[in-house]
Amino acid sequence: MGILGTLLGMIGCRQSTRDDQWTVATGTDNGFPMIVRSRNAIPIGVVAAEYSHLMAITWKYAPETNGMPSKAENQRLEELENLIEGGIEKSRAAIMTVAVTCNGIREWQLYAKDEIVFMEALNKILAGHPVYPIEIAHQIDPEWSAWKKFMKAMDK
Numbered sequence: 338m339g340i341l342g343t344l345l346g347m348i349g350c351r352q353s354t355r356d357d358q359w360t361v362a363t364g365t366d367n368g369f370p371m372i373v374r375s376r377n378a379i380p381i382g383v384v385a386a387e388y389s390h391l392m393a394i395t396w397k398y399a400p401e402t403n404g405m406p407s408k409a410e411n412q413r414l415e416e417l418e419n420l421i422e423g424g425i426e427k428s429r430a431a432i433m434t435v436a437v438t439c440n441g442i443r444e445w446q447l448y449a450k451d452e453i454v455f456m457e458a459l460n461k462i463l464a465g466h467p468v469y470p471i472e473i474a475h476q477i478d479p480e481w482s483a484w485k486k487f488m489k490a491m492d493k
Contacts, residue, residue, distance in 0.1 A: 362491060369404030371439035375491055383432055388448035389479035392455055395444045395472045404440035414443050417469050424462035431455050434484045
């Protein structure tokens, strides 16, 4: 699914953040810097089996010479991420597990209870905001195997 599937094994330095709920790792992809933020554990009170829909939100941006977004583009990326965390995740319609930024792409992965409920919640939080250039992919993953595979690669 998206860029995350190609990044396993390319991750280097790890640093825990947010009271050990998330890990930030850096690495490279084709010579470009990569920043990965990943949730360390399933949040307390969340039953993973109830969130079987893996949703990937991808934003392709015009990269600077180092592959990272410009300051203005990064502000918009952060704005969207804050909307997702403050709206979708807070309502428990979905749980964000990973965010990757590298070479013109930021991708967020979330596990949702239901694809339709997720899309309704996303549309609700985006209402009234400028259009974000995002694409959304969906697959069924009741075992959270994509996240588990990613976490295993983070431990290398």
